[in-house]
Amino acid sequence: METPARISGENKEVFRRVLIRCFWKLFRTTLLLIPSLRRRQQGRRVGEKFLSRKIIQDCGYQINADVNGAKNILRRAVGYMLMAGAVVTQPEGERFVLNHTPQPRASGGCPPMEGGGHWHEDKMGFVDTIIAERLTKCFNGLKAVDSVTFRIKSGEIFGLLGPNGAGKTTLLKMLATLLKPTAGVARVCGYDVVGEADEVRRRIGIVFQEPTLDNKLTAFENLDFHARMYGMDKETRRRRIKDVLKLVGLEGKVNVLVENFSGGMQRRLEIARGLLHSPEVLFLDEPTLGLDVQTRRGIWEHIKRRNEEEDVTIVVTTHYMEEAEFLCDRIAIIDSGKIIAADTPEKLKNSYGSASLSITVASQSDAERLAARLSAFGFVEGVSVRNNVVDVRGGGEASVPRLVLAAFEAGVEVKALNFRESTLEDAFLRLTGREIRDEEGSFNDFIRRAHVLWHRRR
Amino acid sequence: MRARSSDKVGKRTQVKMKVRVLNPAAIYTLWLRETIRFFRLRSRVLGSLGMPLFFLAFLAFLPVEASSVHGLRYIDFLAPGIVGMTLLFSSMFAGLSVLWDKEFGFLREIMVAPVSRVSIILGRIAGGMTTSLFQGVLMLLAAFPMGFRVEGLNEAASPAVAVLGGVLLAVFFMMLISVTFIGMGVALASKLKDMSGYSLVMNFLVFPIFFLSGALFPLDGFPHWVRTLAYADPLTYGVDALRKCLVGVGEFPLLLDFAALVLSSIAMVWLGAYLFEKTEV
Known part of the structure; x- marks a missing residue:
């Protein structure tokens, strides 16, 4: 007598579960009609x-x-x-x-990677914060970024240096999930910028080329908006906003409308906002465009200090040589969408720039004698003589003693030495050529840029 | 036991890390920004209320015969229409404010935030709905000095219930109207590149929608094709519903108005969300 009752109870339970499951499936299917949900579903699989x-x-x-x-x-x-x-x-x-060649499964984790690194299954354990693989972006068939591959280490300040319209901003926007790459992959903090865009967004801060503050809100409201969007609770919001405002020296302007800020102050506020949610990576797109020297210096100091104190990885685009040289641990020189060289500023200068040494001697005949002797050195790229001065290009600081020693050995009296270090600008011009670039952009961009510059100058 | 508890903790943090599709905090944040901006820019509010106010003020004295407007006094016929118009313009403006954000760069700040696109749209709708509802109610209040009287629903038990129920229902319909047109505005703003398309939208979309809706005059006497177009206009149902709720007279049954508006608002929000997802800034 008991058995049927039990079974019917179980049946009921099963039936209930099936019904719930059906409803849930139906609900999910309906939800998946929304494009963003569907993409998330796919993204999860990718990741x-x-x-x-x-x-x-x-x-x-x-x-x-x-x-x-x-x-x-x-x-x-x-x-x-x-x-x-x-x-x-x-x-x-x-x-x-x-x-695929079927083989017995090897025990004990992944094999070591070539070059000393490790395979990481753990997303957080990556050696490189940013990995770009053949990243490409086309606009109407025009390649703005052309199959770019690079890696950025954690804690590095990485510079993208290039002439106007080289594709720096496009590259940055792809890494910041704002543009979808036409081809290739990029991973930021171990997450794919397309499939796991939200995870990437959570970990990055970005300061755009143009101002992106709401002018009709106060400094506090702008920061508060940001903090709320990143899901910070009330206590954290209050503390972090205070911290970052102090950091950029705007603590006295908390309740001032942003439209009353000068260009430099707006810039500082934007950097503060970029740091508000303690990102792992900070992208800076032309951070000092159109600013005066003092403000620029101040912003550089801020960027450096943030990198040192909070260990933020920083990616900065610029077309100012001195900015790249002052800030960056490594610089990628980018032109027409391709990275044509990437190294430390020192190495770039040494391998693509040309240092020059002017040796003043007693007479022109001495100079010619010395020039003939010096041109025999392998590292010397060119020797020229004007009056009693020999100009030697190539080599570097380290080559100066050898050149002077050679002069001594040749029995030439050296009156004066003038060493000119190679500059990043030399290297840059050598790599990108000297012709002036047209900036691709609509009339509207031009107006906006003019507007930006005008605001900054005030 | 220990393993189990640590497992639990891991799970919880994982859930917390997930980016939710519906993010109430972000929606609230966007709503907050919209309302702060709205009440800070008082001149804009006044400016946007100007046109419907003058329409109301000047047309209220139009010598129209009662028989031609469903037996109503013209002001009673006109006021719900003008409220509909206010909602149309302010909602469209709220939706198109995506374009302003695009122009002034703030859209990028919104787009890089770890918030789903659906939540961004919903935040904008919430903000736009609040501001346009505020303007719609303000316009309704402005109609009273011109002689507008709320009769309320027809079928109600007592006059008090009729008026109260009618007004509450009207507010509900106002929400539906504004959601529809905010969705439309967002969809358009996602397709337009900059503000230069703005006047195009205003002149070739907003005004036809307004005139076809029968807000100013009944469409009974118009040619067949005009009436067909009017039936495809969501605002027609909106204005009709408002009229039915406020003065008790309307062309369609209230349920039809409701169905049409729900349908149009879902369609428009979906379209807006779909196009907005595709925008790249």
Whole structure:
């Protein structure tokens, strides 16, 4: 007598569960009609399991496997390779083919990576904060950023230096999830900028080229808006806003409308806002465009200090040489959408710039004799003589003693030495050429820029 | 036991880290910004109320025969229409304010925040709805000195219930109207590149919607094709519903108005969200 009752109770329970499940499925399906939800659904898959086939193909890999499971394993492997910063070395058009050969599973984690690094399954444990792989962006068939590959280490100040219209801002916007790459992948803090845009957004701060403050709100309200959008609670908001305002020296202007701020103050407020949610990466797009020397210095100091004290990774675009040289640990010189050189400012100067040494000697005949002797050195790029002065280009600071010693050995009396260090500008001009660039942009951009400049000058 | 509890903690932090699609805090933040701005820019409020106010003031004295407007005094016929017009203009403006944000760069600040696009749209709708509702109610109040009287719903038990219920229902319909047109505004703003398209929208979309809605005059005597166009205009149903709620006379049943407005607001919000998602700034 008991049994039927129990069964019917169970049936009821099962029925209830099935019904709930059906409703839930229906609800989910309805929700997925909203495009953003659908994308999140796909994004989660990209992030957690493996990169989509398209991304892998965009990066120049092709996967061959007969079994679907093996295919997935390979996809995941490629995903990890890319996440760990593997650089594709194949020439364009060719495909790097992964073949599945069934083998007994190796025990004990992943093999070490070439070059000393490690494979990281843990997203937070990456060596490199930013990884860009063949990143490309086209606007109406025009390549603004053309297959750019680079990596930025954690805690680094990385500069993107390039002439107007080189694609710096486009590159930055792709890394900041505001533009979708046409091809290639980029990972910021271990998250994909397309599939996991929200996770990336949470970890980055960005200061744009143009002002992006609400003029009709006060400084506090602007910061408060930002803090609330990043989900900070009341206590944290109050504390952080106070902190960052003090940081940029605006604590006295808390309740002043932003429209009454000068250009430099607006800029400082924007930097404060960029730092408000303690981002891991701070993007700065032309942070000192149109500012006076004092303000510029002040902002540089701020940026440096934030990097040192809070260990923020900073990516800064600029076309000011002195800015790049003062701030950056590494500089990528970018022109027509391609990175043409990336190194420390020192190395860039040494390998692409030209230091020069002027040796003043007693007479012109001495000078000619010395010039003939010096041109035999391998590191010397050019020697010229004017009157009793020999100009030697190439080498660097380290080569000065050898040149002077050579003069001594040749029996030439050296009257004066004038060493001119190579500058970043030399290197830059040598790499990008000397012609003047047209800036791509609409009339509207021009007006906006004029507006920006006018505001800053006030 | 210990493993279990640590597992629990891990799960909780994970949930906290997730970016929710519906983020009430962000929606509230966007709403707050919109309202602060609105009440800070008093001249804008006054300016936007100017046109409907003058429409109301000048047309109220139009010598129109009672028989031609469903047996109503013209002011009683006109006032709900003008409220509808106010809602149309202010909501459209609220939706198109995405363009202003684009122009002044603030949209980027919104777009880089870790907030889903759906929440951004909802925040804007919440803000726009508040401000345009405020203007609509203000316009309704402005109609009283011109001789407007609220009769309320027809079928109600007592006059007090009729008036109260009518006004509350009217406010509800005002919300639906403004959601529809904020959605439309956002959709347009997502497609337009800058403010130069603004007047195009105003002249070729907003004014036809306004005139076709029958806010100023009944559309009974118009040619067939005009009436067909009017039936495709969401504001027609909005104005009709307002009239029914406030003065008790209308062309369609209230349920039809409701269905049409709910449908149009869902469609417009969906379209707005869809196009907004695709914008790149």
